[in-house]
Amino acid sequence: MKLLTLNFLTCARKTCKSNAAAFPLHPKEAELEQVETDMNPLFIKNILPRLDWEAMKTLTTELGLPNLPAETPSDEELATDGEPSQTAKDLHTLLMETSIQSGKLVCGNCEHEYAVKEGIANFLLPSHMV
Amino acid sequence: MSRPEDNLPPDLFYNEKEARQYTTSSRIRNIQADMTHRALELLDLQEPSFILDIGCGSGLSGEILSGVEEDEGGPHTWVGMDISSSMLAQALERDVEGDMLLADIGQGVPFRAGSFDAAISISAIQWLCNAETSDVSPEGRLKRFFDGLYASLKRGGKAVCQFYPKNAQQRSLISNAAIKAGFGAGILEDDPETKSVKVYLVLSVGGGDVTGAVS
């Protein structure tokens, strides 16, 4: 599961839907994997305004990754002389190439743990929890 | 021929053998690829987008989303949801680029509001109509799904769901559930009144009928 996806994922339980603590989910015993992919600068530009930067910062801290800038990088910071900037490359590495291979994702509200195996998170809920 | 969804829930129907057959049958692959291309055409995405693939299965549609050329507005980044772990295992084997969740779309769509530019679904949402137990109804599952999908799309976002309605009643059950969730909705039929008719539910967030072909 890419860190990009984690920035959009919430607890699946109905009772957590409107609770602020149900996002972001918190990684636990996470094994990270780095997989190189082609950079898609336009996608980075498109998704940037939709990222929850506070959640991104929380996540990198919890995973022990380098600290992020205090604010979401601006559009202008993504390119220098028409080429992807270092900032854009760093975002690509963080969002698109870094993924949780195994571990758990924990809801901050109900404390339900979603298991991640082979990069796939299990969001199936037993019927009493739906 | 009996329809698989009449007999079994999808997580039981698509066991390992079925999942493999589904992924390797070239006839199924071609039909699925055609329908994915058609759905992409209806979505009309101009730029690399963030797409939810509902019932992503073994990633056949996802590969197409990842492979859209730059001059055609791609490539897109996708997240898939599927209830069948055997199907997802096939996707892993094929090394697809998208992220996947093992999840039941009838339990909702666990993403924060406005996450996706678009959503696509190929041959999946009719499964929502079979509720296996007495405490879950098709109406309840459809509501959870469409409410969640609506919220997860950004304003102006679109979804195209190709599906196989069992009959006219199921078809309107599904489209009415989408409309109730707030979507502007239309149904588009390719090859109507033939055996190979394809039904697409075309949905938009914050817009009226997008196909001009409401039925």
Ligand SMILES: [Zn+2]
């Ligand atoms: Zn929760």
